[in-house]
Amino acid sequence: MRAAKGGAHEQGGKHISGGEQISTFEGITHAVNFLLEKGLTHSKGSPDFMQIQFECIHDSVRLLKPLDVQSHQIESVEKGQALARQLLRQAGVPKSSIETLDQLLPSYSRQGGAVLFDIHSDRPIDERGIRVSRMDWQPDNYEQWAAYHGVPRNLRMKEALVLATKVTSHPAAVAELCWSDDPDYITGYVASKRLGYQRINKLKKFGDEQGCRIFFVNGREDIESYIHYLKKQPIFIRWEEAE
Ligand code: WAQ
Ligand code: MG
Numbered sequence: 001m002r003a004a005k006g007g008a009h010e011q012g013g014k015h016i017s018g019g020e021q022i023s024t025f026e027g028i029t030h031a032v033n034f035l036l037e038k039g040l041t042h043s044k045g046s047p048d049f050m051q052i053q054f055e056c057i058h059d060s061v062r063l064l065k066p067l068d069v070q071s072h073q074i075e076s077v078e079k080g081q082a083l084a085r086q087l088l089r090q091a092g093v094p095k096s097s098i099e100t101l102d103q104l105l106p107s108y109s110r111q112g113g114a115v116l117f118d119i120h121s122d123r124p125i126d127e128r129g130i131r132v133s134r135m136d137w138q139p140d141n142y143e144q145w146a147a148y149h150g151v152p153r154n155l156r157m158k159e160a161l162v163l164a165t166k167v168t169s170h171p172a173a174v175a176e177l178c179w180s181d182d183p184d185y186i187t188g189y190v191a192s193k194r195l196g197y198q199r200i201n202k203l204k205k206f207g208d209e210q211g212c213r214i215f216f217v218n219g220r221e222d223i224e225s226y227i228h229y230l231k232k233q234p235i236f237i238r239w240e241e242a243e
Contacts, residue, residue: 003039118219172221181211
């Protein structure tokens with residue numbers, strides 16, 4: 001699902017909301033209703049354009065364990081941003097790539113997708129946003145995970161953890177940096193395979209509609225196959241209690 005205001009995204013409309021689910025055939029009505037509701041009731045406003053598409057998945061679904069989650073409580077946006085940059089360094093993103101962020105962020109935030117950024121050339125690989133799709137987490141397994149970890153149920157965090165787990169599990173991925181473009185949601189995260197999902201409670205000011213989703217990649221890997229993986233490889237997150 002993708003929803004925009006002021007026309008479709010490709011006609012310059014403002015991105016309002018997006019979402020993806022994997023469903024059985026019997027579950028399609030429920031999934032489509034869920035996504036319709038999500039796009040229609042959004043803090044960024046009412047859309048005047050929405051597209052919901054469903055397609056049959058022929059490939060087998062790969063299972064991934066959710067990334068470990070760690071939360072940081074920070075008292076200011078400045079400290080949150082500084083921590084995010086420190087975590088990116090720890091994940092293997094060079095200083096030179098991090099230094100380009102401030103200039104790049106404003107132009108990145110407009111489209112409803114993510115930007116791939118090559119840590120070797122310090123440049124974005126594709127200016128258009130890439131939409132990660134075909135990933136989900138079965139509700140009963142998610143509930144078990146949340147209960148075990150004492151995490152309050154939070155659909156937004158669930159979706160972000162699903163996406164971050166998919167994005168960082170590929171060999172070309174170095175790290176992800178994300179915060180929402182929704183004006184009322186200021187928690188964001190840095191994720192990598194090694195660091196896990198590092199939540200930071202303040203990465204922007206309340207009311208700010210500028211979001212961020214950057215996938216730092218190793219441009220020496222096969223990026224075409226990474227993009228194919230992001231868009232097409234079906235993934236279920238599946239948690240199992242450690243023995
Ligand atoms: N593929 C690529 N980019 C996406 C996708 C996707 N499937 N979904 C969202 N984006 C991009 C898009 O450009 C949005 O503008 C931006 O990310 C933010 O999306 O409490 O809510 O759905 O632990 O607003 C993170 C913290 C919340 C959750 C992130 O993002 C938590 C969030 P939003
Ligand atoms: Mg949003």
